[in-house]
Amino acid sequence: MLKSVSAAAMNRAAKAFADGACVLVYDNYRARFGIKHQRMNHMTATDNGTTATILQLPPGVARLLNDPSNFAGHDLATKQCYINGNMRFLEPMDFHRPEDEVLINKRLRHNILAALFRIPEVASLELDVRNNPLLRAPDPVDQLPHGDDFISKQHMLGTMDYDEPTLAGNDNVLDDSFGQLGYKTPEAKVKLARSRKQYVVGDQLTHLRGETLQEIKRGEFNTLERHDWLIWIPGWFHILMNFGRAIYFEHYGASTGHLLARDVATLGWAGLKQPTRNKGPDFHLLDEAFPIILDFRYRTLWLWVAGVNNMQELAEWTKSATAEQLQLATNKIWTERASSRALQLLDDQKTQTITKNGRKKTTEIQNEDKALEASICLQRDLMLYEELRRAIRFGDVGQMEILLPKLLIYFAGSKRWNYTRMLTSLLQWHWNETPPGFAEAARRYAWLVNFNGKPDGFYEVDRRQELNNLMLRLNGPTSQSSTWERHREMSPAMPIFSAVIDQCDRQMSGFYHSRQHRIRSGEDDIMGLMERHRAAKIFEFDSIRVVKKGDANKNVMEEGEQVLIGSKYLQEFAAERQTTHGPSNLLEISEIDGLPIQDVVQRVERAYRLGNDGAEEEALTIAQLDLPMEIDNTNHVMDGPNEQHEVITDINHNSSIGRPNQEDINKREEFDIQDDFDEFQGNMDNNDDMELIADALYSLQLGIR
Numbered sequence: 291m292l293k294s295v296s297a298a299a300m301n302r303a304a305k306a307f308a309d310g311a312c313v314l315v316y317d318n319y320r321a322r323f324g325i326k327h328q329r330m331n332h333m334t335a336t337d338n339g340t341t342a343t344i345l346q347l348p349p350g351v352a353r354l355l356n357d358p359s360n361f362a363g364h365d366l367a368t369k370q371c372y373i374n375g376n377m378r379f380l381e382p383m384d385f386h387r388p389e390d391e392v393l394i395n396k397r398l399r400h401n402i403l404a405a406l407f408r409i410p411e412v413a414s415l416e417l418d419v420r421n422n423p424l425l426r427a428p429d430p431v432d433q434l435p436h437g438d439d440f441i442s443k444q445h446m447l448g449t450m451d452y453d454e455p456t457l458a459g460n461d462n463v464l465d466d467s468f469g470q471l472g473y474k475t476p477e478a479k480v481k482l483a484r485s486r487k488q489y490v491v492g493d494q495l496t497h498l499r500g501e502t503l504q505e506i507k508r509g510e511f512n513t514l515e516r517h518d519w520l521i522w523i524p525g526w527f528h529i530l531m532n533f534g535r536a537i538y539f540e541h542y543g544a545s546t547g548h549l550l551a552r553d554v555a556t557l558g559w560a561g562l563k564q565p566t567r568n569k570g571p572d573f574h575l576l577d578e579a580f581p582i583i584l585d586f587r588y589r590t591l592w593l594w595v596a597g598v599n600n601m602q603e604l605a606e607w608t609k610s611a612t613a614e615q616l617q618l619a620t621n622k623i624w625t626e627r628a629s630s631r632a633l634q635l636l637d638d639q640k641t642q643t644i645t646k647n648g649r650k651k652t653t654e655i656q657n658e659d660k661a662l663e664a665s666i667c668l669q670r671d672l673m674l675y676e677e678l679r680r681a682i683r684f685g686d687v688g689q690m691e692i693l694l695p696k697l698l699i700y701f702a703g704s705k706r707w708n709y710t711r712m713l714t715s716l717l718q719w720h721w722n723e724t725p726p727g728f729a730e731a732a733r734r735y736a737w738l739v740n741f742n743g744k745p746d747g748f749y750e751v752d753r754r755q756e757l758n759n760l761m762l763r764l765n766g767p768t769s770q771s772s773t774w775e776r777h778r779e780m781s782p783a784m785p786i787f788s789a790v791i792d793q794c795d796r797q798m799s800g801f802y803h804s805r806q807h808r809i810r811s812g813e814d815d816i817m818g819l820m821e822r823h824r825a826a827k828i829f830e831f832d833s834i835r836v837v838k839k840g841d842a843n844k845n846v847m848e849e850g851e852q853v854l855i856g857s858k859y860l861q862e863f864a865a866e867r868q869t870t871h872g873p874s875n876l877l878e879i880s881e882i883d884g885l886p887i888q889d890v891v892q893r894v895e896r897a898y899r900l901g902n903d904g905a906e907e908e909a910l911t912i913a914q915l916d917l918p919m920e921i922d923n924t925n926h927v928m929d930g931p932n933e934q935h936e937v938i939t940d941i942n943h944n945s946s947i948g949r950p951n952q953e954d955i956n957k958r959e960e961f962d963i964q965d966d967f968d969e970f971q972g973n974m975d976n977n978d979d980m981e982l983i984a985d986a987l988y989s990l991q992l993g994i995r
Contacts (some may be wrong), residue, residue: 292357292783296448297584299782303344303445304472311352312445313736315465315491316342317523317716317755318454319762324770330908331924338773340463341759341781342447344471345739345751351731353427364725365518372871377723379864380714382855385695393692395427395624398673402628405588405619410813420615432688434734434748442739446758446785448778457506460499462675464490464520476514487728489521489572489736491751492527494712501715505870521728523736524712525752532677533673533697534580535570536704540846541668547841548661548828549668553583556822557815567705577679582812584672586819587828591627593831627829628669636663636831649986658907661838665828667845671700685740685748687733691720696847701848702859710853714863760813761788899963 306312309950317817319341347355354360371377403425406412419425435442460538465479473479473822490500500522510516542551542565561575570576593599596607596619609620626632641656643694674696699715720729738748765788780787853859 292779295783295786296779296781299445299786300448303447303470303782306346306443306445307344310349311347311355311486311488311752312344312350313347313489313491313523314342314344314467315751315755316340316454316467317492317496317752317758317759319449321449321764321772321774322773330670330919334943337451337774338453338455339777340450340452340459341755341762342463342467342610343755343758344445344447345417345754346443346445347735351735354384354434354727354731358485359726361487361728368723369871372868375868377868377871379867380718380721380860382860384717384721385699385854387692387695390692393428393689394433394677394696395629395714396630396678397619397689399624400427401673402588402591402623402677403616405585406592406608409592409599409601409604412608415605415609417609419611419613419616424611424617430684430686430688431692432733434685434687434738434740436685436740436745436747438743440740441743442741442754444739444741444758445756446781449774449781450778455495455499457499457503457992461503462518480512480514481567481778483512483519487521489523489732491523491525491736493525493752494532494708497524498708499520508870511545516625521732523732523751524716525750527750527753527756529697529709529713530675530678530682530750531699532706532709533574533678534576535565536700536706536846537668537671537675538570538576539565539578540704541664541843543664543843544838544840545746547664548823548826549843550583552800552822553586553819554579556819557582568854580675580814582815583819584669584676585812586816586823587665587672588668589816590823591623591819591829592619594627597622607954609769621791627666628673629666629672631672631858632666633663633845633848636666657833659831659833659835660842662829663825663845664833664837664841667843670847674700681749682738682750683746685738685745687737690737691733694720694838698845698951699720699850699854701850702845702853703844703848710859711863713868714860718863733819758784761785764788765791771913785957843858 317340319339320336321339323335323337357698366378404427407417407420445572447467447470450463451465452462454463468479469481473482492500499518500520503819504517504522506522507516508518513519538550541549543551543556545551545555551564557579559575559579559604561571562579565571589601589604593603597606598604598607608616624632636659640658643654643656645652645654674693678690679699680686681693694713694717698710698717701707701709701713720732724732736751739751739754740747740749741754762777762781765784766780767773
């Protein structure tokens with residue numbers, strides 16, 4: 291039965307992929323195996339493999355991805371921009387778009403107001419002011435549709451015995467995945483790669499290895515081997531997870547201060563402990579703790595702006611407030627206590643006194659409250675996390691997209707360079723390189739999924755793969771019967787088996803409820819935090835309070851801005867991308883241009899030997915050629931250490947040996963290159979002998995080099 295169910299599931303997956311288009315997502319999977327011998331240290335045996343899933347795309351997206359006329363011309367133009375050196379790269383001002391800032395700030399201000407109406411004492415009131423258009427929530431930027439007609443469909447592939455954390459493992463996973471979908475022969479895979487584009491989603495390491503494979507395979511002879519038909523999409527679950535860990539690390543502080551360490555000590559949750567830069571609490575702990583901590587700080591802010599002392603007084607104040615008063619109070623909180631502008635206002639009111647004692651100068655700053663600044667930084671960053679979480683949950687992919695620059699800046703300020711580089715690459719593709727319609731399709735169909743059709747039922751594509759791994763671990767082969775063949779056999783049937791198991795459990799509520807993770811109300815924790823911080827007055831200005839070094843935090847967003855504006859990060863990114871995306875080879879030019887290989891050879895010969903105007907040019911030295919198989923390649927490199935004009939001194943004879951005559955070298959290179967071109971042209975007369983063509987291409991590359 292298992293084999294028949296798996297076979298039927300794989301047939302459905304292959305048909306869905308062949309008839310339309312799908313998103314491929316895969317992740318590392320650590321399988322447990324039975325103990326075959328006595329082990330002195332660990333009592334388990336595990337091994338790394340890879341699980342993969344495809345998610346069906348709508349017919350409109352399939353027509354976009356599966357028609358080369360939608361991307362072939364654009365790819366050629368993009369390639370030519372890199373070759374000519376006129377590709378547009380990201381600049382610091384690209385990360386500050388006024389229209390996007392307005393949309394983000396509107397939603398953040400509304401979240402402050404929504405926190406007031408969540409307070410139990412206020413929520414129990416019947417307030418007509420809630421329906422006032424002045425206090426209405428902003429419209430979504432680009433919200434995905436929901437309902438039964440828009441439920442996501444997935445197909446799990448067979449588990450693969452490849453170590454995904456390696457470059458070779460990723461290459462094998464891709465080859466095996468498309469092989470399982472019916473493309474087993476090299477000819478079928480090459481035809482597939484030439485006929486469509488393929489979205490691939492993964493975590494940061496998967497994204498890095500995928501782009502690295504593309505970089506090191508740029509010189510291969512077909513689009514399949516070059517991997518340039520694959521579009522790598524970062525997984526938002528891992529972006530969200532690492533954003534939360536960055537906030538927790540940067541604002542942890544000390545238990546005696548007003549930051550997260552004191553909140554964590556008050557909550558007393560197991561697992562919430564002092565983090566390191568590379569390791570923090572589990573995601574589910576932070577994802578449950580942050581809303582509680584943020585709600586407590588929201589309530590403290592509303593007490594501050596209303597000038598009252600407790601929740602009952604705040605409820606009375608809200609009951610008598612008009613819509614205009616609530617809007618003014620919300621804007622006051624945002625402007626003075628919950629934004630980068632609030633930090634700027636505090637900085638503007640500082641004064642400094644410089645005293646001299648001989649040559650020594652002492653600068654003393656007055657009217658400063660570092661504790662308040664620290665609380666504002668934490669409040670601003672937690673609100674940004676809350677908004678990203680809300681946008682994901684309700685499928686507002688437009689809001690997610692305009693939050694990308696802020697996330698990149700935050701990762702740069704927190705010195706999380708892997709995620710900084712990943713988001714920089716994503717924005718470069720989204721803004722400057724993507725074919726028409728491809729960025730929108732990726733945003734709407736390769737970021738989020740919804741398997742229940744509810745308005746708040748959206749979550750990240752890479753989280754779906756993590757859940758599939760969990761499903762396989764719970765309902766798949768047991769340790770004693772575990773083999774890679776068994777995992778591969780069971781994986782395609784796992785969604786069906788898990789649905790049956792889940793339905794059976796629902797009929798036995800005792801078993802079902804015992805396995806559910808439910809988030810209890812955080813009201814007790816919120817009140818405990820408010821009681822603990824009551825005397826601290828964390829959002830009131832106090833210029834005389836002393837802040838210890840361990841209680842201070844840094845303005846991560848400001849430091850991230852300095853990375854983009856004051857450092858060479860963007861210039862270095864542009865230089866590296868220009869190097870990796872520019873050069874190519876003869877067959878790629880033929881494939882993209884649609885020209886016979888003979889015409890391509892003549893174009894390359896004319897471009898490199900005679901110049902575009904037909905006038906003979908001076909031969910180029912070896913050091914001036916980067917990778918020679920491109921037309922109009924202006925991406926030249928400087929002389930390397932092997933090509934520099936070095937002088938070798940003979941100790942015994944005190945003589946120096948310089949370079950040979952450059953004119954002789956140029957003549958010799960000219961004849962050698964011409965011979966290689968003639969050899970290649972001759973071999974092209976025999977189109978069936980691919981070995982001769984490959985050898986001629988190799989000789990041609992060596993000759994030009």
